[in-house]
Amino acid sequence: MAQVKICGLSQPAHVAAAVEAGARYLGFVFFAESPRAVTPGRARALGAEVPPGVARVGLFVDPDDALLQAVLAEAHLDLIQLHGAESPGRVADVKALTGLPVMKAVGLSAPEDLPALTDYGLVADLLLVDAKPPKDAVLPGGNGLAFDWRLLTGRRWLRPWLLAGGLTPANVAEAIRLTGARGVDVSSGVETAPGVKDSGMIRDFIAAAS
Numbered sequence: 001m002a003q004v005k006i007c008g009l010s011q012p013a014h015v016a017a018a019v020e021a022g023a024r025y026l027g028f029v030f031f032a033e034s035p036r037a038v039t040p041g042r043a044r045a046l047g048a049e050v051p052p053g054v055a056r057v058g059l060f061v062d063p064d065d066a067l068l069q070a071v072l073a074e075a076h077l078d079l080i081q082l083h084g085a086e087s088p089g090r091v092a093d094v095k096a097l098t099g100l101p102v103m104k105a106v107g108l109s110a111p112e113d114l115p116a117l118t119d120y121g122l123v124a125d126l127l128l129v130d131a132k133p134p135k136d137a138v139l140p141g142g143n144g145l146a147f148d149w150r151l152l153t154g155r156r157w158l159r160p161w162l163l164a165g166g167l168t169p170a171n172v173a174e175a176i177r178l179t180g181a182r183g184v185d186v187s188s189g190v191e192t193a194p195g196v197k198d199s200g201m202i203r204d205f206i207a208a209a210s
């Protein structure tokens with residue numbers, strides 16, 4: 001079974017559905033432009049009853065130190081997800097500042113994008129392999145956009161990695177089969193509208209990834 005991250009949670013019922021179905025990671029978005037953005041206080045409440053073994057992930061896009069410190073002063077997080085244009089040096093700085101492990105998202109659309117996974121593998125604790133967003137996209141992720149999974153065939157990196165980008169209950173099993181991913185991350189693929197999660201889709205996604 002692949003480990004599953006359900007990202008962009010904002011409602012207790014969806015947190016409960018994800019935990020009961022076996023999610024390994026719960027993602028809370030701290031990026032104001034996202035329809036899934038939550039306040040630190042909301043994330044704290046949503047993560048309060050999460051059992052041991054389920055990691056609370058804070059998703060940030062090019063955060064400054066002040067934002068990281070403000071969120072961590074209130075929300076209890078286990079892992080930081082960096083989903084912007086953070087350099088390898090910035091990843092190392094965020095690890096040192098927060099004292100938390102960092103998962104770095106890397107966008108792929110072509111073979112030329114693959115070396116970044118090696119570079120970030122030197123500093124990040126986990127890698128998140130996502131589709132590269134379109135140039136005019138408001139969000140650098142969470143767009144329901146997939147990439148050509150065959151780019152990953154036969155690849156190995158220094159760190160454990162999760163597959164993301166356009167995954168849904170209908171395609172996640174095939175994505176795992178083609179890429180060999182041991183972890184998958186979904187946001188818009190378990191929603192009925194941007195930012196509106198669906199408990200049934202969350203359960204279906206986790207079952208399909210099993």
Ligand SMILES: O=C(O)c1ccccc1N[C@@H]1O[C@H](COP(=O)(O)O)[C@@H](O)[C@H]1O
Binds near residue numbers: 142
């Ligand atoms: O979910 C968001 O709103 C989001 C905002 C900014 C950056 C990343 C975001 N989500 C991450 O994007 C990928 C793919 O999402 P999707 O399943 O294609 O909708 C996933 O890793 C989310 O964590």
